[in-house]
Amino acid sequence: MEDVARRAGVSTATVSRTLRGLPNVSADTRGRVLAAAAELSYVVSPIASRLASRRTHTVGVVVPHAARWYFSKVVAGAEEVLREAGLDLLLYSLGDLSARTRFFDQLPLRRRVDAVLTVAMPLTEPEYEAVHTLGVPVVATGLRATGTHCVRIDDTGVMLTAVEHLAGLGHRRIGMISTYADQSMWLPVAHERRAGYLAGLAVTGLPVEPDLVVSVPFGVSGGERAMRRLMERPDPPSAVVAESDELAFGAVAAARRMGLAVPGDVSVVGIDDHDLSDVMDLTTVRQEVVEQGVQAGRMIVRAVQHPGEEPRELVLPTSLVVRGSTAPVAGSSP
Amino acid sequence: MEDVARRAGVSTATVSRTLRGLPNVSADTRGRVLAAAAELSYVVSPIASRLASRRTHTVGVVVPHAARWYFSKVVAGAEEVLREAGLDLLLYSLGDLSARTRFFDQLPLRRRVDAVLTVAMPLTEPEYEAVHTLGVPVVATGLRATGTHCVRIDDTGVMLTAVEHLAGLGHRRIGMISTYADQSMWLPVAHERRAGYLAGLAVTGLPVEPDLVVSVPFGVSGGERAMRRLMERPDPPSAVVAESDELAFGAVAAARRMGLAVPGDVSVVGIDDHDLSDVMDLTTVRQEVVEQGVQAGRMIVRAVQHPGEEPRELVLPTSLVVRGSTAPVAGSSP
DNA sequence: TTGTATGCGTTATCAT
DNA sequence: ATGATAACGCATACAA
Numbered sequence: 001m002e003d004v005a006r007r008a009g010v011s012t013a014t015v016s017r018t019l020r021g022l023p024n025v026s027a028d029t030r031g032r033v034l035a036a037a038a039e040l041s042y043v044v045s046p047i048a049s050r051l052a053s054r055r056t057h058t059v060g061v062v063v064p065h066a067a068r069w070y071f072s073k074v075v076a077g078a079e080e081v082l083r084e085a086g087l088d089l090l091l092y093s094l095g096d097l098s099a100r101t102r103f104f105d106q107l108p109l110r111r112r113v114d115a116v117l118t119v120a121m122p123l124t125e126p127e128y129e130a131v132h133t134l135g136v137p138v139v140a141t142g143l144r145a146t147g148t149h150c151v152r153i154d155d156t157g158v159m160l161t162a163v164e165h166l167a168g169l170g171h172r173r174i175g176m177i178s179t180y181a182d183q184s185m186w187l188p189v190a191h192e193r194r195a196g197y198l199a200g201l202a203v204t205g206l207p208v209e210p211d212l213v214v215s216v217p218f219g220v221s222g223g224e225r226a227m228r229r230l231m232e233r234p235d236p237p238s239a240v241v242a243e244s245d246e247l248a249f250g251a252v253a254a255a256r257r258m259g260l261a262v263p264g265d266v267s268v269v270g271i272d273d274h275d276l277s278d279v280m281d282l283t284t285v286r287q288e289v290v291e292q293g294v295q296a297g298r299m300i301v302r303a304v305q306h307p308g309e310e311p312r313e314l315v316l317p318t319s320l321v322v323r324g325s326t327a328p329v330a331g332s333s334p
Numbered sequence: 335m336e337d338v339a340r341r342a343g344v345s346t347a348t349v350s351r352t353l354r355g356l357p358n359v360s361a362d363t364r365g366r367v368l369a370a371a372a373e374l375s376y377v378v379s380p381i382a383s384r385l386a387s388r389r390t391h392t393v394g395v396v397v398p399h400a401a402r403w404y405f406s407k408v409v410a411g412a413e414e415v416l417r418e419a420g421l422d423l424l425l426y427s428l429g430d431l432s433a434r435t436r437f438f439d440q441l442p443l444r445r446r447v448d449a450v451l452t453v454a455m456p457l458t459e460p461e462y463e464a465v466h467t468l469g470v471p472v473v474a475t476g477l478r479a480t481g482t483h484c485v486r487i488d489d490t491g492v493m494l495t496a497v498e499h500l501a502g503l504g505h506r507r508i509g510m511i512s513t514y515a516d517q518s519m520w521l522p523v524a525h526e527r528r529a530g531y532l533a534g535l536a537v538t539g540l541p542v543e544p545d546l547v548v549s550v551p552f553g554v555s556g557g558e559r560a561m562r563r564l565m566e567r568p569d570p571p572s573a574v575v576a577e578s579d580e581l582a583f584g585a586v587a588a589a590r591r592m593g594l595a596v597p598g599d600v601s602v603v604g605i606d607d608h609d610l611s612d613v614m615d616l617t618t619v620r621q622e623v624v625e626q627g628v629q630a631g632r633m634i635v636r637a638v639q640h641p642g643e644e645p646r647e648l649v650l651p652t653s654l655v656v657r658g659s660t661a662p663v664a665g666s667s668p
Numbered sequence: 669t670t671g672t673a674t675g676c677g678t679t680a681t682c683a684t
Numbered sequence: 685a686t687g688a689t690a691a692c693g694c695a696t697a698c699a700a
Contacts, residue, residue, distance in 0.1 A: 001694065011671045016695060024669060045445045047384045048693030051676050056381065066413055067624065072406035079400055079427050091423050093413050111379045220613050246610075253613035276580075276610055279554050279587035290401065335677065345687045350679060358685060382677030385692050 001044070007036035019044055058088040059300055060113040062103070062121060066093035069246065069274060070289055074119045074141055077293020078300070085301045087114070094121075104130045115139065115300050119293075122188045137303035141296045143188045144313075149303060151295045151314040155189050156196035158285040158318050159241060162269040163200025165283070165320055166239040170329040171267065174201070175212040175237035177226040177247045190215075193243050193271070212237050216247070223250025224257075231258055231266065238266060238329045245270035245277050245284055252280060252325060263327035273321055281324035288316055335378070341370035353378055392422040393634050394447040396437070396455060400427035403580065403608060404623055408453045408475055411627020412634070419635045421448070428455075438464045449473065449634045453627075456522045471637035475630045477522045478647075483637060485629045485648040489523050490530035492619040492652050493575060496603040497534025499617070499654055500573040504663040505601060508535070509546040509571035511560040511581045524549075527577050527605070546571050550581070557584025558591075565592055565600065572600060572663045579604035579611050579618055586614060586659060597661035607655055615658035622650055 005012045010029055018025050018033040025033075036042075050056055059082060063071040075091065082089050090113060094100040104127045109116065113136060120142030123131065128147075131138055138148040143155075166174050176197045179190050194213065201208055214229050216222035223242060227250065230236055242248035248270030255262050262268055270277065273286035295314055303309065339346045344363055352359050352367040359367075370376075384390055393416060397405040409425065416423050424447060428434040438461045443450065447470060454476030457465065462481075465472055472482040477489075500508050510531045513524050528547065535542055548563050550556035557576060561584065564570055576582035582604030589596050596602055604611065607620035629648055637643065 012694080013672080013696080014670060017670090020695085026669060029669080043441075043444050045385075045693055047381060047390065047445070048676090049695075050381045051379075051385050051678085052693075052695040054676070054695090065410070067407045067410035072409075073401045075406075075425075076399070076401035076427055079425055080429070083426070089425050091409070091413055091425055092417070093410055095414070107377075110377050111381070220610060224613070249610060249613045253615070276554060276583060279558070279583045280614075281587070346678080347680085347688075348686060351686090354679090360685060363685080379677055382692090383679070385694085386677075386679035388679090388692070 001042070003040055004033065004036045004042050007040065008032040016044075056088075056112060056114050057086060058090050058113045059115045059117055059304070060090045060092060060109045061117045061119065062092040062094060063119040064094055064121060066091060070142070070244075070272070071119050073289035074293035074296065077290040077295075078117060078297040079293075081294055081297030082300065085297075085304075087301070087304070107134065109134055114304050117141070117296055117300055119296075120189065137300070137307050139296050139299045139303060141292050144192075145311075147311060149299045149312050151292055151299060151316065153287045153292075153316050153318050155192035156199060158271050158287065159193040159196025159243075160200045160203065161285050161318070161320050162241045162271065163197055164204060165322070166241065166267060166269060166326065167200070167204035167206060169239075169267065169326060171237075171239040172206055172329070173209065173212065173235075173237040173239075174206065175214070175230045175240040177223055177230075177240060177242040177251055178213055178215045179218045179222065179243055179247070180215040190243060197241060218244070218247070220246055220250040220253075223247035224254040225250075227251035227254035228258065231255060231260060236266070239268070239326070240266060241269045241271075243271060245272040245274035245280075245282060248282055248284070248325075249274075249276070249280055252282065263325050264330065267326040267329075269326055277321070278323070283323045283326040284321050285318050286321050287318045292316060335376070337374055338367065338370045338376050341374065342366040350378075390422075390446060390448050391420060392424050392447045393449045393451055393638070394424045394426060394443045395451045395453065396426040396428060397453040398428055398455060400425060404476070404578075404606070405453050407623035408627035408630065411624040411629075412451060412631040413627075415628055415631030416634065419631075419638075421635070421638070441468065443468055448638050451475070451630055451634055453630075454523065471634070471641050473630050473633045473637060475626050478526075479645075481645060483633045483645050483647070485626050485633060485650065487621045487626075487650050487652050489526035490533060492605050492621070493527040493530025493577075494534045494537065495619050495652070495654050496575045496605065497531055498538060499656070500575065500601060500603060500660065501534070501538035501540060503573070503601065503660060505571075505573040506540055506663070507543065507546065507569075507571040507573070508540065509548070509564045509574040511557055511564075511574060511576040511585055512547055512549045513552045513556065513577055513581070514549045524577060531575060552578070552581070554580055554584040554587075557581035558588035559584075561585035561588035562592065565589060565594060570600070573602070573660070574600060575603045575605075577605060579606040579608035579614075579616060582616055582618070582659075583608075583610070583614055586616065597659050598664065601660040601663075603660055611655070612657070617657045617660040618655050619652050620655050621652045626650060 001012050005015045015033050018030050079089050115137045118140045140150040214226045216226045248268050252262050252268050270282050270284040273284045277284050335346050339349045352364050413423050449471045452474045474484040548560045550560045582602050586596050586602050604616050604618040607618045611618050
């Protein structure tokens with residue numbers, strides 16, 4: 001920086017001001033400084049800059065599984081706007097329980113980030129407090145949050161929509177594929193969607209049959225297992241809603257492997273509108289996942305610039321996408 | 335840090351040494367320092383540490399599309415080992431061409447990273463040089479690289495395997511679904527896989543029919559388009575290989591939507607063993623994508639510790655996974 | 669608008 | 685093994 005200052009005939013302070021785009025620099029000197037910097041192909045050291053300014057210009061993004069569809073989409077959406085805003089994105093993937101406890105124990109984010117974005121990470125009370133000791137704004141996506149900003153969808157609503165769709169097709173016995181917490185992550189969403197399922201039954205006047213709700217680990221193979229369990233019953237349901245499309249994929253595959261026709265013998269609905277839902281011809285309730293990341297990124301940017309603002313909540317819309325995995329119930333005249 | 339030093343009755347230098355685990359600290363003082371640090375819940379400022387040590391402890395990971403299956407897997411694999419090694423992972427997703435040119439123009443990684451990991455990013459000559467002006471080690475995954483470390487698979491080999499599998503089933507007219515460069519990314523892989531296809535034909539003594547190779551944009555819908563083009567011909571092939579599973583998914587869906595049976599009327603083989611290939615019952619050639627990220631991460635760690643080493647190349651194994659999308663050619667007695 | 673001088677919180681060098 | 689002290693490369697309060 002001294003070199004640039006000398007070459008431009010100014011002080012390092014002016015160089016600093018110029019390079020940061022501060023207003024109080026005359027157009028003339030600004031030009032000389034920029035020219036000098038360009039000639040020397042100089043760029044400020046972000047590290048030194050951060051030390052001096054006491055701001056990290058970094059946001060910590062913590063996800064349960066960086067490689068999963070939902071999370072990678074959200075991260076990609078957030079990355080775009082954070083990058084745009086000049087914020088570095090520090091990725092933490094808390095795959096297993098040990099990684100998670102270590103993370104909240106040691107808090108590697110201390111003195112390291114200006115904000116935190118949690119992607120579909122329900123926090124326990126101690127975890128929540130640990131994050132808040134960081135003293136930086138927090139934005140959560142994928143679930144309802146109290147005390148922090150959040151962007152999410154109506155998780156009970158999507159399931160209600162799915163059930164109403166099936167009921168509208170004449171289905172009166174509807175199963176649900178749910179997940180149990182893999183390591184206490186994801187819990188609230190599973191809970192809300194189950195609530196939405198029950199709400200759907202209530203609204204459409206269908207009886208609740210507890211045995212028609214099966215819980216499995218998240219993933220395609222979980223969906224397969226669940227579907228087998230449901231359809232091997234003496235009185236299988238004529239339709240099934242799945243907590244997510246990936247579960248639904250497994251469900252459809254399992255049904256077909258059992259020799260059942262989808263949607264002939266059993267209709268299936270998912271949630272997400274996964275990239276592959278179209279080729280799987282899966283009826284689903286669409287959510288805009290990348291958009292969630294984008295909006296969360298914007299919230300982060302705002303929060304970094306105006307910390308201490310009231311926590312805001314953004315609920316993004318969803319929409320039913322009817323495809324070929326659902327049909328009127330067999331033997332009915334809809 | 336001064337507080338800790340005072341509390342432990344030592345100098346800040348000793349605190350620094352202790353906290354970094356340097357050997358030249360007596361067990362006694364070490365204990366006192368650690369205790370003091372714990373009591374004050376003190377952690378070193380990574381930023382100050384980096385400024386003083388002149389090492390960023392950060393690696394830049396640059397990918398074309400953070401949200402796509404392949405890339406998110408590699409990133410997740412790399413994240414794990416980088417985190418373990420105490421290296422921050424700075425993610426850059428170069429979605430479109432403008433983002434890409436800006437990236438290589440301005441080189442936001444300057445003075446910011448100790449190493450760079452490029453994930454399936456074929457670099458033009460100027461881009462290659464731009465990256466090397468960073469003066470840090472570079473590791474590439476997903477493609478053959480010269481002058482840098484790299485971890486990849488045998489891209490011609492996988493396609494050769496796919497073709498040999500089909501030829502072994504009696505297929506004599508095999509189409510290929512290829513991609514054209516979306517913005518010059520991904521080019522070499524497409525090229526090598528096409529070469530593998532041709533090699534497969536040669537090895538099995540099949541004639542080359544240029545019209546049986548169709549190029550489409552990457553993605554499920556690209557696969558659909560390609561399959562329609564192939565099967566609408568007066569003399570459609572009896573089998574099709576796709577450059578990747580996602581293309582193959584689209585191909586299978588398109589064939590079925592045209593009323594064709596898979597594998598009855600046309601067999602389909604993909605490359606990847608995508609998470610959903612099992613439910614799609616897709617025969618494919620499996621590659622270990624997360625493992626590629628892990629290995630790349632290890633290479634990065636080594637490169638950061640011992641810069642200037644000879645570029646190493648790691649070629650990971652692949653394996654044919656036979657599922658239900660391939661069958662002996664109709665009308666043959668295999 | 670511009671310059672001076674101090675501080676940011678460490679690491680590293682050189683003594684001891 | 686430990687301590688004093690000078691970098692590290694900037695931002696910023698203050699003065700001009």
